[in-house]
Amino acid sequence: MEIIEIRWHGRGGQGAITAAKIVASAAFESGYPGVVMAPTFGTERRGAPIFTSLKLSKEKIRDLSPIVTPDMVVVLDQMLLAEADVTNGLKSGGLFVLNTTDSPDAYKNIDARVATADITSIAVEAGLPKGVINSGIIGAFVKASGLVDIDLVAEFIKKEFAGKKPENNVKAAMLAYDRTLIGG
Amino acid sequence: MHIIETGNVAAALGVQLAKAQVVAAYPITPQTPLTEKLSELIELGEMDAEYIPVESEHSALSVCIAASTTGARAFTATSANGLLYMHEQIHWAAGARLPIVMCVANRGVGAPWTIWNDHQDSISQRDTGWLQIYASDHQQIIDSVIKAFYLAEKINIPVMVCYDGYLLSHTYMPFEVPEQKKVDSFIPPLKSYYALNPDEPANLNTVTLPDVRPDIHGKTAHGYMELRYLLHEGMIHAIDELGKVEERFKEIFGRGDNPYIECYRCEDASFIAVSMGSLSYQLRDVVDQLREEGIKVGSAGMRLYRPFPDKAVVEALANVKGVIVFEKAISYGFCGPLYSDIKSAIYDNKNRPFVHNYILGLGGREIKTGDLSGALKNSCTENMSRTQEPGWIGLKI
Amino acid sequence: MNAKTTILNLPEEEFVHPGSRACSGCGLSIAYRIGLKAFGKKTLLVVPPSCLTVLQGLYPVAATKLSCINVTFASAGAAATGVLGALRAQKRDDITVAAWAGDGGTGDIGIQALSGAAERGENFVYVCYDNEGYMNTGVQRSGTTPFGAITTNTPIKGKQQEKKDVPAIMAAHGIGYVTTCSASYPLDLFDKIKKAKEISGTKYIHIHIPCPPGWGFDTKDTVKMGRLAVETGLFDLYEIIDGKFSLTGPSLKISEGKKQKLRPVKEYYNAQTRFSILDDSRIDYVQEQINRKWKEYFKK
Amino acid sequence: MGTRECGRFTSHSESGPGDGGRTGSWRVVRPVINLDLCIPAKKKTKACFVCWLYCPDGVITREIPPAIDYEYCKGCGICAEECPAGAIKMVDETSDIKEGGK
Numbered sequence: 001m002e003i004i005e006i007r008w009h010g011r012g013g014q015g016a017i018t019a020a021k022i023v024a025s026a027a028f029e030s031g032y033p034g035v036v037m038a039p040t041f042g043t044e045r046r047g048a049p050i051f052t053s054l055k056l057s058k059e060k061i062r063d064l065s066p067i068v069t070p071d072m073v074v075v076l077d078q079m080l081l082a083e084a085d086v087t088n089g090l091k092s093g094g095l096f097v098l099n100t101t102d103s104p105d106a107y108k109n110i111d112a113r114v115a116t117a118d119i120t121s122i123a124v125e126a127g128l129p130k131g132v133i134n135s136g137i138i139g140a141f142v143k144a145s146g147l148v149d150i151d152l153v154a155e156f157i158k159k160e161f162a163g164k165k166p167e168n169n170v171k172a173a174m175l176a177y178d179r180t181l182i183g184g
Numbered sequence: 185m186h187i188i189e190t191g192n193v194a195a196a197l198g199v200q201l202a203k204a205q206v207v208a209a210y211p212i213t214p215q216t217p218l219t220e221k222l223s224e225l226i227e228l229g230e231m232d233a234e235y236i237p238v239e240s241e242h243s244a245l246s247v248c249i250a251a252s253t254t255g256a257r258a259f260t261a262t263s264a265n266g267l268l269y270m271h272e273q274i275h276w277a278a279g280a281r282l283p284i285v286m287c288v289a290n291r292g293v294g295a296p297w298t299i300w301n302d303h304q305d306s307i308s309q310r311d312t313g314w315l316q317i318y319a320s321d322h323q324q325i326i327d328s329v330i331k332a333f334y335l336a337e338k339i340n341i342p343v344m345v346c347y348d349g350y351l352l353s354h355t356y357m358p359f360e361v362p363e364q365k366k367v368d369s370f371i372p373p374l375k376s377y378y379a380l381n382p383d384e385p386a387n388l389n390t391v392t393l394p395d396v397r398p399d400i401h402g403k404t405a406h407g408y409m410e411l412r413y414l415l416h417e418g419m420i421h422a423i424d425e426l427g428k429v430e431e432r433f434k435e436i437f438g439r440g441d442n443p444y445i446e447c448y449r450c451e452d453a454s455f456i457a458v459s460m461g462s463l464s465y466q467l468r469d470v471v472d473q474l475r476e477e478g479i480k481v482g483s484a485g486m487r488l489y490r491p492f493p494d495k496a497v498v499e500a501l502a503n504v505k506g507v508i509v510f511e512k513a514i515s516y517g518f519c520g521p522l523y524s525d526i527k528s529a530i531y532d533n534k535n536r537p538f539v540h541n542y543i544l545g546l547g548g549r550e551i552k553t554g555d556l557s558g559a560l561k562n563s564c565t566e567n568m569s570r571t572q573e574p575g576w577i578g579l580k581i
Numbered sequence: 582m583n584a585k586t587t588i589l590n591l592p593e594e595e596f597v598h599p600g601s602r603a604c605s606g607c608g609l610s611i612a613y614r615i616g617l618k619a620f621g622k623k624t625l626l627v628v629p630p631s632c633l634t635v636l637q638g639l640y641p642v643a644a645t646k647l648s649c650i651n652v653t654f655a656s657a658g659a660a661a662t663g664v665l666g667a668l669r670a671q672k673r674d675d676i677t678v679a680a681w682a683g684d685g686g687t688g689d690i691g692i693q694a695l696s697g698a699a700e701r702g703e704n705f706v707y708v709c710y711d712n713e714g715y716m717n718t719g720v721q722r723s724g725t726t727p728f729g730a731i732t733t734n735t736p737i738k739g740k741q742q743e744k745k746d747v748p749a750i751m752a753a754h755g756i757g758y759v760t761t762c763s764a765s766y767p768l769d770l771f772d773k774i775k776k777a778k779e780i781s782g783t784k785y786i787h788i789h790i791p792c793p794p795g796w797g798f799d800t801k802d803t804v805k806m807g808r809l810a811v812e813t814g815l816f817d818l819y820e821i822i823d824g825k826f827s828l829t830g831p832s833l834k835i836s837e838g839k840k841q842k843l844r845p846v847k848e849y850y851n852a853q854t855r856f857s858i859l860d861d862s863r864i865d866y867v868q869e870q871i872n873r874k875w876k877e878y879f880k881k
Numbered sequence: 882m883g884t885r886e887c888g889r890f891t892s893h894s895e896s897g898p899g900d901g902g903r904t905g906s907w908r909v910v911r912p913v914i915n916l917d918l919c920i921p922a923k924k925k926t927k928a929c930f931v932c933w934l935y936c937p938d939g940v941i942t943r944e945i946p947p948a949i950d951y952e953y954c955k956g957c958g959i960c961a962e963e964c965p966a967g968a969i970k971m972v973d974e975t976s977d978i979k980e981g982g983k
Contacts, residue, residue, distance in 0.1 A: 250663025
């Protein structure tokens with residue numbers, strides 16, 4: 001059974017779980033009946049590093065154990081690079097998506113395809129309060145991974161952010177989708 | 185409609201669909217998001233129920249006991265020490281024959297504190313006279329909650345729906361949310377055997393004597409022991425009732441399985457791994473792997489733990505050489521509780537298989553698929569000597 | 582306030598059958614019998630274990646004519662909450678819910694559930710009958726047993742701690758109605774329960790209940806003993822309505838100088854064998870405390 | 882006949898007298914009302930009834946004259962103690978037996 005394993009790194013309160021959930025919903029809708037998304041088990045404290053595991057498969061997934069060797073890693077906050085071993089286990093040739101002002105070239109040391117976007121600025125441009133980055137990072141992830149269709153994702157963003165500036169969140173994802181830089 | 189949500193939300197939606205009227209709960213990890221969801225649904229007006237934010241789990245079940253006695257469909261949920269704090273009330277609810285439904289997001293028990301998953305909490309409530317149903321994924325959680333209300337009200341015995349804390353409670357998975365219309369046709373409105381009211385006065389559950397005694401009509405009323413017998417009889421009867429409930433559910437919702445013991449690749453198996461909860465699904469991956477190596481093994485998940493479906497267990501394990509029981513609970517100083525139950529159930533089999541026992545995953549200790557396949561493979565090796573002592577998987581002592 | 586009830590207009594209908602298992606001369610029996618007259622038919626009762634459990638009858642015969650659920654010792658407040666929740670869910674608002682518990686079931690093991698219910702403002706009447714000990718299990722000390730009382734688990738030295746002031750704890754919850762009553766003043770009790778029924782939210786009624794075997798006096802003296810507790814100023818009858826304290830009935834009369842003066846506490850102590858080991862210095866000390874408390878009352 | 886015939890499966894009590902049996906047998910002394918002293922009996926009007934009010938077991942009627950149900954009266958003596966007219970006397974039960982009373 002082939003499983004695509006995606007690990008999302010963020011901080012408590014940043015919305016990594018919501019981002020992963022939106023991607024999970026869109027993936028389920030586009031032909032991945034096997035979806036398991038597991039947040040860090042335990043007490044989540046605002047600001048502390050957390051990660052969320054998302055497994056996708058064409059078949060039902062039965063193994064709930066955490067991801068050890070992710071195919072893709074998404075990092076919501078550049079500062080996490082100094083705090084957590086975000087690339088731990090990342091498969092050679094995998095995908096690494098990062099919210100940063102840097103270009104992918106700055107991360108040549110990572111043995112993976114690197115995609116970057118300045119989600120923090122994009123979010124503000126989209127009319128979101130500073131620091132709301134989880135919708136933007138989805139756009140970058142969708143662009144870099146090509147796993148799911150951005151318009152389908154936009155629909156799930158609207159649903160998930162109902163009552164919480166859904167249009168601005170969609171805009172952030174769209175802008176990020178357009179502006180994501182993908183390294184070689 | 186399929187949605188992707190946590191196991192706790194699946195449970196909450198089941199409670200909403202079943203139209204519980206009184207919900208009382210006290211926060212405890214990892215159950216909390218379930219009752220948070222219910223309070224949200226109730227405050228939004230999407231669920232017509234009374235949410236009672238009590239000051240303890242003991243009171244949570246007390247509220248449900250009194251509400252159920254007064255003719256309302258009552259629900260509560262808890263985990264670990266919260267469940268243990270309810271213990272007195274858990275016995276009481278069953279003894280009073282109240283159709284309460286409770287979800288248990290399974291968690292290890294202190295001391296020392298742990299918030300992570302094992303089954304020690306609900307297993308330790310085994311002998312309270314509640315039905316215990318274990319779910320292996322989110323679909324089973326929401327469906328079990330709906331079935332639980334129907335069954336509980338049919339047999340006047342409370343039902344516990346147990347699912348793994350975090351592994352299921354906090355993990356997002358797709359599942360189908362049944363239509364309200366169908367659930368309404370599945371569960372009729374609650375009709376209590378007797379609902380406390382001023383017009384038909386009754387004094388319920390007062391001191392009941394060791395021996396029988398005439399009632400005011402001159403008939404011989406029960407003694408305490410007769411009431412205990414009736415509860416036991418009701419529990420035994422519940423096994424067949426659950427089968428009927430499963431059939432009825434299948435007719436209306438188009439899905440269902442063996443409600444007692446859910447078997448995977450067991451038809452031709454020489455060995456069967458038995459477990460409860462999400463572990464039984466993880467073991468399916470292991471079974472697939474070992475099958476490729478030519479080991480004829482299957483995985484069986486206990487869906488019903490009390491009453492113990494001994495006939496179904498005997499049937500499922502009738503023709504195997506070995507049974508390997510993986511458990512997230514232990515009866516200290518002896519062995520895993522499921523292990524001793526299974527051994528007791530198959531004692532009269534003509535060709536008794538060997539039964540091995542592994543303890544694992546206590547307090548959330550990670551269960552690695554590799555470790556599972558190693559242990560299972562070992563046990564399936566025919567020359568493996570029988571041991572009474574359970575093996576411990578993942579122990580680093 | 583409504584016209585005070587008299588013996589002549591107290592409802593005739595009895596809600597307790599004769600031939601209960603309560604002790605001869607039981608103070609609770611008086612309070613319960615009159616109390617149920619005040620609650621009336623449309624009442625659902627919640628009772629944790631206590632002497633009342635036995636009084637109300639053993640299965641399958643009920644000595645009470647009202648509907649009642651017996652609940653676990655620690656859960657009266659929560660169980661009343663559950664009854665209320667079910668009634669609300671069924672849109673029934675014509676029924677009074679009352680919990681009737683002993684002092685242990687109230688101030689000791691039951692205080693958590695009671696406090697939770699009061700904090701939530703559950704709309705019910707909570708009656709605590711205070712016979713100052715665990716009488717049903719054979720007279721052990723409770724939180725409300727007074728200092729110096731011999732009980733079966735303070736058998737030699739007597740209780741070494743003061744009586745817990747449960748009504749004050751309940752008043753601190755800010756509930757709308759807190760009152761104290763005595764089995765020896767059943768009409769006052771009747772009126773207060775009636776009044777409580779008309780107030781919304783949590784109501785707390787604390788009844789002082791003389792217990793012949795538990796306190797050590799003759800069965801004929803039950804009413805006398807409760808009256809003595811009030812007339813010596815040891816147990817005061819009062820109401821706290823929306824936080825405002827006022828003495829009521831005989832206590833009010835004493836404070837107004839309309840009735841006799843306070844009787845010496847010595848009379849009360851000497852009348853009960855449970856106080857047999859109290860020495861004069863302790864009695865003098867209590868008398869001083871009472872004098873001080875009453876000085877405040879007399880000022881008002 | 883087994884208890885199943887009672888048709889219940891819970892501890893469900895129904896209201897009836899004498900759960901504790903004929904508690905009149907508990908008495909060692911019995912209350913006897915002297916109608917010459919009893920206020921309502923003497924005045925032939927509804928009055929007093931202190932005995933009715935205080936009786937823990939509700940075995941005294943609020944009638945003229947008040948009647949005591951000796952089948953259930955436990956003989957506590959509160960009525961005699963509280964009667965403002967001193968109309969009730971507690972009489973030794975055995976004296977009744979000696980006199981061949983009921």
